[in-house]
Amino acid sequence: MGTAVFDSVFHAEGVEVLRTPPQAPRANAFAERWVRTVRRECLDRIPIYHTRHLFTVLHEYLAHDNQHRPHQGRGQRPPDRHAVPAPVTDLGAVRVRRRKVVHGLDQRL
Template identity: 40%
Template sequence: MDLDDAATTVKFLIRDRGSNFTKAFDTVLADAGIPTVLCNVRTPRMNAITERWIGSVRRELLNRTLIWNHEHLRQILRDYEFHHNTHRPHMGLSGAAPLKPLPPDITDLDAFRVRRTRRAGGVINEYRTVA
């Protein structure tokens, strides 16, 4: 495994104590200068935000996409990240996206049309109102 420039932006890796992480996994990260931080024992909420994001990526994108190569994976993950942070409604934010506030309420629907934008190769669709 070759991390090259990707290892320069990673400060540390937080992981659980699962059996799927072997000593070889930790060795590769240590060789790249990335320290590994283990989650505490019996603290299921410690890694909850990451687990939630990974679950969303799997359900909404990866389960519906055939990945061709590493570059294709990086591209669709970038597209999904942009969609997730700028368009996808989040229940904890009252339907707003993290990087974009809710638009004002629309009272006259006849004055607007809906425009669809495809993301991640058409797997995800975003809908916006246009005048």
């Protein structure tokens, strides 16, 4: 099946297909930057055991990136938030609690 079939599906949905040259890492700088960030902040730090575990880790990272992680280009707001972030909390007055986000492997997998 050629790429023309995929292109026709995208065109039917009103999506413009942009062709990038092969082996040109700077052709899609936004995607390349995101992949590099995911690898550096997440995948290079966690041993991935199988495909299902990979999808679980990526799902948790994506939720963190879109809902909690501050982005400089958006005034320190995550992509899913439009309001201005809350003021900085004095850590001397608040107890910091760690929360496990990516859970261990389930033996039933």
